[in-house]
Amino acid sequence: MTEETKPGSATAGSPDEVIQKGPDANSGEPGEASQAQQPEAGADEEAQKSEQLSKENEELNRKLGVQGQELGDYREFVRNISPVLDKLDEQPELIQAIVDGKIDSELAKAVMEGKVQVGEATQVSDAHDKVKKDMGDKKYEKASPEDIEQRISSELDKHKKEIDKKFAESEELGEFRKGVEGFIANTPDFAEYADQVTEFLEKRPNIDDIEVAYNAVKGLDLQKKSADEQAKQAGNNAKDLAANAGGGASQGGQLVDGDMVDDLIASKADPNL
Amino acid sequence: MNLTKEDRQSIASSENLAGMIKHIKAKDSDKKEGLNLGNIAEKLAQRRAKNKQEG
Numbered sequence: 001m002t003e004e005t006k007p008g009s010a011t012a013g014s015p016d017e018v019i020q021k022g023p024d025a026n027s028g029e030p031g032e033a034s035q036a037q038q039p040e041a042g043a044d045e046e047a048q049k050s051e052q053l054s055k056e057n058e059e060l061n062r063k064l065g066v067q068g069q070e071l072g073d074y075r076e077f078v079r080n081i082s083p084v085l086d087k088l089d090e091q092p093e094l095i096q097a098i099v100d101g102k103i104d105s106e107l108a109k110a111v112m113e114g115k116v117q118v119g120e121a122t123q124v125s126d127a128h129d130k131v132k133k134d135m136g137d138k139k140y141e142k143a144s145p146e147d148i149e150q151r152i153s154s155e156l157d158k159h160k161k162e163i164d165k166k167f168a169e170s171e172e173l174g175e176f177r178k179g180v181e182g183f184i185a186n187t188p189d190f191a192e193y194a195d196q197v198t199e200f201l202e203k204r205p206n207i208d209d210i211e212v213a214y215n216a217v218k219g220l221d222l223q224k225k226s227a228d229e230q231a232k233q234a235g236n237n238a239k240d241l242a243a244n245a246g247g248g249a250s251q252g253g254q255l256v257d258g259d260m261v262d263d264l265i266a267s268k269a270d271p272n273l
Numbered sequence: 274m275n276l277t278k279e280d281r282q283s284i285a286s287s288e289n290l291a292g293m294i295k296h297i298k299a300k301d302s303d304k305k306e307g308l309n310l311g312n313i314a315e316k317l318a319q320r321r322a323k324n325k326q327e328g
Contacts, residue, residue, distance in 0.1 A: 081290070098293045104300035106311030116314040120321070124314040128304060145307035152313055167321065 084112070093118040102126070119170045123163055127155040180210045193217045 088095055094111055097103045097118050103111070107121040131151045132140050140148070156163065184190050190197075196217045197210070207213055304310065 095293065098296050101296050101300055103297060104304060104310055105297050106309050107314055108297055110311035110314050116311075116318040120314045120318050121310075124310050124317060125300070128308075128310055128313075132304075140305065143305070145305050145309075148305050148308050149313055152310075153316070156313075156317060164321070164324070 087112050091118060097122050097125075117167075117170075119167055123156065123166075124152065127152045127159075131155055183210050183214075187214065189218075190214065193221065196221070 091111070094103070094108070098108065100122075102122040102125040104125070107116070107125060110116045111118055111121050128148070131148060135143065135151070193214060197213045200213045200217050201207060201210075204213075
């Protein structure tokens with residue numbers, strides 16, 4: 001069996017073979033050398049392509065693995081972060097306080113655990129900022145945590161009335177918001193009128209009762225629908241009336257030809273003649 | 274503010290959450306080590322609750 005060199009096979013273009021079968025540079029027969037070299041050069045190119053594809057495939061597999069790992073990590077991150085997002089979802093004020101730079105990790109924890117309200121956390125944060133400013137950086141650095149805590153408590157006591165007033169307002173606002181949210185949650189068709197209610201309230205800043213706005217908007221809408229319905233019904237009634245109208249005798253007359261005029265009008269002025 | 278599932282994913286994946294964490298970390302680094310503002314806030318909350326109860 002003769003050993004054939006197949007183009008494209010890995011061994012076909014091996015450098016050793018090329019060297020063995022390569023043209024003799026000193027043979028002085030360039031045409032012959034070129035003919036022998038052509039299939040081997042093609043095989044070599046195929047081998048290089050194959051090797052390149054293999055490398056690319058390997059690289060793609062590696063990247064796929066990395067991306068799969070990243071996706072897994074991402075999913076786990078979202079799963080872990082979900083409870084925190086739930087809490088943030090319930091407390092938009094907390095997000096605002098964080099973004100405003102009022103909340104550190106312990107305050108965030110206390111708020112998340114429901115031990116303190118966001119307002120309390122921000123008051124403490126503000127008191128801390130004031131104490132730090134009043135003390136100055138150097139003194140603050142040297143002071144013990146207990147000393148600073150004492151100063152913060154004193155600062156809070158100093159503004160106790162003001163703070164309590166703010167909290168009372170905040171609680172009132174919270175209750176008002178809860179009332180609004182409760183009304184919306186318990187009104188199944190609220191979503192249908194939500195945009196109109198918003199527009200209604202924007203045009204009437206003196207009205208702050210969502211129920212009043214909703215009832216007004218819905219009432220107007222129902223009135224309009226009723227009027228439209230009546231108009232539609234009236235139209236239908238008119239159509240029915242026209243369709244049911246009884247057919248009488250034909251009102252159409254005979255076609256009059258030109259001679260009839262001559263028949264009816266005498267040619268003489270005196271009919272007795 | 275009710276976040277939808279898409280909003281949550283957006284927060285988790287976008288810079289929003291990273292931004293909030295950055296703010297919290299900045300606040301942490303801005304205060305005395307060992308000082309627990311959470312405890313102070315808790316004391317304040319307890320005092321308020323007591324005052325409210327007493328009328």
